Amino acid sequence: MKAIKLDENIYWVGANIHTEDLFEGIWPIPHGVALNSYVVKGEKIALVELVKEWGNASQTLIRRLRSINLKLSDIDYLILNHLEPDHTGFTHLLKSINPDIEIVATEKGTALVDAFYGIKENVRAVKTGDTLDLGNGFVFKFVEIPNVHWPETMATYEMKSKILFSSDAFGSFGVHKGSIFEDETPQAYLPYWENEMLRYYANIVAMFSPMVLKAIDSLAGVDIKMIAPSHGLVWRGKPEVVINKYIRYANYNRDHAEPEICLIWGSMYGNTEVMVNAILKGIASEGVPVTVHRVPNEDVSFILADAYKSAGLVIGCPTYEYEMFPPMKYCLDLFKKKHLWYKKVLFFGSYGWSGGAQKDFDELSKSMKWDMLEPLTFRGHPTDEQFEKGVKLGTELAREVKKIPSKIKNEEYGMK
Ligand SMILES: Cc1cc2nc3c(=O)[nH]c(=O)nc-3n(C[C@H](O)[C@H](O)[C@H](O)COP(=O)(O)O)c2cc1C
Ligand SMILES: [Fe+2]
Numbered sequence: 400m401k402a403i404k405l406d407e408n409i410y411w412v413g414a415n416i417h418t419e420d421l422f423e424g425i426w427p428i429p430h431g432v433a434l435n436s437y438v439v440k441g442e443k444i445a446l447v448e449l450v451k452e453w454g455n456a457s458q459t460l461i462r463r464l465r466s467i468n469l470k471l472s473d474i475d476y477l478i479l480n481h482l483e484p485d486h487t488g489f490t491h492l493l494k495s496i497n498p499d500i501e502i503v504a505t506e507k508g509t510a511l512v513d514a515f516y517g518i519k520e521n522v523r524a525v526k527t528g529d530t531l532d533l534g535n536g537f538v539f540k541f542v543e544i545p546n547v548h549w550p551e552t553m554a555t556y557e558m559k560s561k562i563l564f565s566s567d568a569f570g571s572f573g574v575h576k577g578s579i580f581e582d583e584t585p586q587a588y589l590p591y592w593e594n595e596m597l598r599y600y601a602n603i604v605a606m607f608s609p610m611v612l613k614a615i616d617s618l619a620g621v622d623i624k625m626i627a628p629s630h631g632l633v634w635r636g637k638p639e640v641v642i643n644k645y646i647r648y649a650n651y652n653r654d655h656a657e658p659e660i661c662l663i664w665g666s667m668y669g670n671t672e673v674m675v676n677a678i679l680k681g682i683a684s685e686g687v688p689v690t691v692h693r694v695p696n697e698d699v700s701f702i703l704a705d706a707y708k709s710a711g712l713v714i715g716c717p718t719y720e721y722e723m724f725p726p727m728k729y730c731l732d733l734f735k736k737k738h739l740w741y742k743k744v745l746f747f748g749s750y751g752w753s754g755g756a757q758k759d760f761d762e763l764s765k766s767m768k769w770d771m772l773e774p775l776t777f778r779g780h781p782t783d784e785q786f787e788k789g790v791k792l793g794t795e796l797a798r799e800v801k802k803i804p805s806k807i808k809n810e811e812y813g814m815k
């Protein structure tokens with residue numbers, strides 16, 4: 400359990416954890432998550448971000464500190480960029496071990512230090528532009544990045560090493576596999592990180608996309624050599640790749656999604672289900688990439704990721720007690736919450752007598768800025784004509800999706 404060096408006197412002392420717990424009590428993390436914490440050793444010693452008591456994370460932190468001859472009681476400053484307990488859960492214990500430690504956060508952050516941990520003493524509020532000199536040439540400069548992810552969030556820039564400790568911004572689900580650095584990550588793991596990063600963004604950050612872009616703007620002109628987020632990889636080789644990736648993600652709910660389709664369906668007795676293939680046949684005829692998910696069998700966390708990046712959505716949903724099939728309603732409610740806006744959308748589904756799912760769907764999706772195709776609802780099992788209509792509508796949707804100009808050029812951001 401060693402600390403990992405980012406630069407002279409700057410180390411990663413975080414923990415890769417696996418837990419049965421759901422992240423934020425809602426999102427599964429089958430590949431675990433990295434709780435990144437960093438130490439900067441000037442004349443004074445600072446910890447940037449902390450861990451929560453998950454899967455021995457605090458023990459791991461202590462062991463890594465020990466590997467560079469540090470104890471919790473040696474820490475002078477605790478920099479809390481973001482007060483969410485995944486990064487701060489250990490604060491209470493740390494403070495009882497080291498009562499002299501000074502906690503640094505934004506003004507809103509200090510209020511949460513008190514609210515969560517009852518700590519009022521030795522707490523310093525900082526704002527954009529404020530600095531903290533650790534000695535030996537290490538100086539932190541703070542930049543508030545509100546709502547990436549909570550209102551109190553800030554990033555901390557160390558001026559000598561040019562490392563940006565970016566908090567949740569540029570983060571990801573998933574544990575490190577052999578290296579904490581992106582430039583040491585084998586090619587074979589890149590799809591793993593792509594998936595976990597997009598899922599993290601869609602689940603946690605998507606709603607705050609305008610603030611992500613604002614934060615990136617406020618960092619323009621800052622000479623960033625390395626990005627050290629609070630989850631996921633440390634971007635040492637090409638930090639611009641993760642910045643561009645986040646710009647791309649932040650544009651997915653601003654009418655710039657990928658020319659792909661995500662089809663989500665639920666069915667009680669198979670009548671809605673049999674239409675799925677007809678629609679897929681139409682989509683396939685246009686060669687548009689498609690992902691398919693069934694509710695409630697698949698966790699909405701994964702569905703959100705595919706739906707978020709796709710310009711086209713297909714929602715297959717039967718009527719259940721005059722409304723939508725409840726698991727679909729839950730899924731779409733989250734789409735609404737996460738601002739999955741500006742999609743081309745096809746709705747279909749079966750009903751038994753008077754229907755109701757479509758009306759419920761129209762109501763729920765009203766504020767989503769969705770461009771709807773003609774819905775395809777049918778009583779009981781679809782007829783041959785209705786199957787043909789399904790193929791036609793699938794084709795039509797795929798054509799619409801293909802028309803979307805990719806406003807974000809790959810070359811522009813140096814990545815897919
Ligand atoms: C619990 C339950 C509630 C239902 N409520 C309605 C309803 O309110 N209105 C309606 O038209 N059909 C209702 N139905 C009938 C279904 O919508 C119909 O059987 C449909 O074909 C189901 O599609 P599926 O086979 O894809 O599940 C209900 C069925 C079930 C099992
Ligand atoms: Fe967070």
Ligand SMILES: [Fe+2]
Nearest residue numbers: 483485567629
């Ligand atoms: Fe976090």
